[in-house]
Every structure is written in C-alpha cells, then in structure tokens.
Amino acid sequence: MVRIRRGAWTAALLAVTVTGSLMTGCTSGGGRADDGRGRTPSPSDTGNGLSNAGSVLAVKIDNVPEARPQTGLDAADVVYAEQVEGGLSRLMAIFASTLPKAVGPVRSARESDLEVLRQFHEPTLAFSGAQRRLLPLIDSAPLNPEPPGKVSDAWYRGAGKAAPHNLYLRPQRLVGSAPGDTALTTGFRFGAAPAGGTPETSRTVRFPSARFTFTWSADRDRWLVAMDGTPTVTTDGTSVAPATVVIQYVKVRTSKYHDVLGNNTPYTESVGSGTAKVLRDGRSYDANWTRPEAADGTRFTTPDGAPMNFAKGQVWVVFAKA
Numbered sequence: 001m002v003r004i005r006r007g008a009w010t011a012a013l014l015a016v017t018v019t020g021s022l023m024t025g026c027t028s029g030g031g032r033a034d035d036g037r038g039r040t041p042s043p044s045d046t047g048n049g050l051s052n053a054g055s056v057l058a059v060k061i062d063n064v065p066e067a068r069p070q071t072g073l074d075a076a077d078v079v080y081a082e083q084v085e086g087g088l089s090r091l092m093a094i095f096a097s098t099l100p101k102a103v104g105p106v107r108s109a110r111e112s113d114l115e116v117l118r119q120f121h122e123p124t125l126a127f128s129g130a131q132r133r134l135l136p137l138i139d140s141a142p143l144n145p146e147p148p149g150k151v152s153d154a155w156y157r158g159a160g161k162a163a164p165h166n167l168y169l170r171p172q173r174l175v176g177s178a179p180g181d182t183a184l185t186t187g188f189r190f191g192a193a194p195a196g197g198t199p200e201t202s203r204t205v206r207f208p209s210a211r212f213t214f215t216w217s218a219d220r221d222r223w224l225v226a227m228d229g230t231p232t233v234t235t236d237g238t239s240v241a242p243a244t245v246v247i248q249y250v251k252v253r254t255s256k257y258h259d260v261l262g263n264n265t266p267y268t269e270s271v272g273s274g275t276a277k278v279l280r281d282g283r284s285y286d287a288n289w290t291r292p293e294a295a296d297g298t299r300f301t302t303p304d305g306a307p308m309n310f311a312k313g314q315v316w317v318v319f320a321k322a
Contacts, residue, residue, distance in 0.1 A: 054179045055144070056120050057099070057171055060127040061091040062107040063227055067165040071158075071235045072100035074314070077184055079242070081318040082112055083252055085263035087208025089227075092116065094123075095171060096183045104168035105161065109134070111255055112268040114141045118294035120185055126169050131257050131265070146174060187297020191309035194302050197283035205247055205318045212318055214245045216282045223279060225316070243313025245279040246300070248289055249322040268319045275322075276300060280311040 076093035109127040124144040148155040154173040214223040222241035225232040232240040255267040273290040300308035
C-alpha cells in the first residue's frame with residue numbers, strides 16, 4: 001500500500017475550520033479537501049474510505065465527571081492515563097485486538113500523545129481537535145490524524161451529555177477492521193508472574209485534580225478501576241477491569257502550550273528510563289522501565305534485570321510524576 005507524506009497537507013490542515021453541529025464544543029481541528037464522494041482522503045487511503053490497515057487505532061477519551069460513563073473503553077488493549085491542564089487527566093485508548101461499535105466521548109490531543117504513539121507503525125489517532133499551534137506537529141508526525149469531518153459518517157453526537165462531552169466515534173467506519181495484537185509494538189511482555197511481589201488489594205494514583213484507584217477482584221482476576229472515587233463502568237454497565245496496571249514514574253514538565261484559560265499543558269516524557277509499580281494477580285511488583293528512543297517500545301524489568309511479564313488482558317499505564 002502506498003503511503004503519502006502528510007507534510008504536503010499542512011497548509012490545508014491549518015486553513016480548514018470545521019463548523020456545524022458536529023464540531024460544537026470541540027477545539028480546533030484539521031481537515032482536508034473533499035474527494036468528491038462526500039469524504040476526505042487520508043494520507044494512507046486505500047480507496048475504500050478506510051484510513052489504516054495493520055495499524056492500531058488510538059482514541060483520545062474524555063474522563064471528567066461530565067463525560068462519564070464512557071463507551072467502548074473496556075475493549076481497548078491498552079489505556080494510557082496522562083495529566084493535562086489544571087491537574088486533570090485524560091485517557092488515550094489503543095485498539096488492536098477488537099473494535100467496539102462506538103468509542104467516546106472523544107476529546108482533543110496533546111503534544112505528549114505524539115511521543116507515546118511513536119512506538120506504533122503509523123497509528124491512526126482519532127481526536128476532536130487540538131491547540132492550533134500543535135496542529136502542524138500532529139500533521140508532520142508519523143501517524144494518520146483523524147479529526148471529525150474527514151470521514152463524516154464515522155462521527156456522531158450522542159444524547160444525554162452536553163457538548164463537548166458527547167462526541168463519539170464509530171471505529172469500523174474509520175479503520176475497517178482490527179489489525180490484531182501483532183500491531184501492539186509496545187514492548188510489553190506477557191507471561192507468568194515473576195517471583196516475589198507484595199500482596200496488594202488497592203492502589204491509588206493521584207494527579208493534582210484527579211485520582212485513579214485500582215482494586216483487586218479475586219473473583220474476576222482483574223483490577224477494578226475507579227476514577228475520582230467513582231467506579232468506572234461503560235455505558236452498557238460493564239466494569240472496566242484491566243489484568244495489569246502499570247504506574248510508570250516519569251518526568252512531567254511544562255510545555256509551550258496553554259489552554260484557552262491560560263493553564264499550561266503538561267508534557268509527559270515517555271522516552272527515557274525510570275521506575276514503575278506493576279500490579280498483577282493481586283500483587284505489586286517493583287520494576288524499572290526503559291525506552292531509549294521514541295520509536296522503541298517500553299521495556300519493563302524486575303530489579304534484578306529479568307523481564308517483567310504482564311498478565312494477559314487489558315493493560316492500564318498511568319503516567320505518574322516521578
């Protein structure tokens with residue numbers, strides 16, 4: 001399949017402002033010229049309206065109280081939790097093994113997302129928009145940006161929530177089918193738990209204005225997620241319950257970007273090295289992480305240097321300030 005460099009599209013991306021009811025309440029997003037068939041072509045267009053083949057789908061998901069319950073979050077292979085403006089948090093869900101019928105609410109992208117996504121081969125990033133000065137970086141990144149308006153029938157406004165917390169994506173209309181777990185080039189290893197560890201029934205990770213609590217359920221062999229003290233369930237009532245939780249301690253610094261209220265956008269550095277806590281099988285394990293280059297996956301090891309295996313199933317990675 002022939003892939004086209006996205007740099008040539010930058011002017012068009014910046015020039016287009018998506019209007020209408022679909023974009024009500026969203027931050028600014030890019031767009032490309034209509035191809036005459038009611039849709040806009042993707043840089044990796046296959047000719048059938050689908051934006052990727054063999055690559056993961058990453059979706060930015062809102063998780064402030066007004067956005068809950070979310071849709072499709074339980075189907076993700078990996079969920080990243082990062083700090084954003086005002087000490088709040090936002091999620092980025094990675095889909096490879098399966099695609100739910102809908103995902104959302106979808107919100108805007110951040111600069112840190114581009115570094116996290118470098119470990120995948122030309123992933124598709126679905127997002128509601130971005131800070132205008134960030135759009136050229138998104139356009140030049142090795143990914144397929146998909147804001148609303150490019151594939152219009154892939155997006156819709158849901159009932160029951162006010163904008164901007166009601167924008168949803170139909171993944172199959174955007175990317176067709178799931179690429180399979182071989183597209184998960186995260187560097188994660190799955191297998192038997194290492195020796196040792198400490199029994200753990202609950203662990204809370206705090207951001208300045210948000211918190212995540214993971215509680216072990218022996219009946220389900222999973223960690224039940226709560227955000228800001230409220231159990232995390234999807235719109236169909238399914239509990240979000242990863243098999244492995246990684247609390248990855250990273251440097252969180254200020255960036256050159258701000259939101260409309262003037263709050264600085266934190267930048268989470270996911271390249272480098274540091275320590276982590278890995279929760280699996282009702283136990284907590286000390287671990288080290290390393291990711292020498294942005295294009296590398298993240299390698300987790302035990303303190304003695306052996307590979308740190310994860311339990312098979314959904315993985316949550318919470319980027320906590322070191």
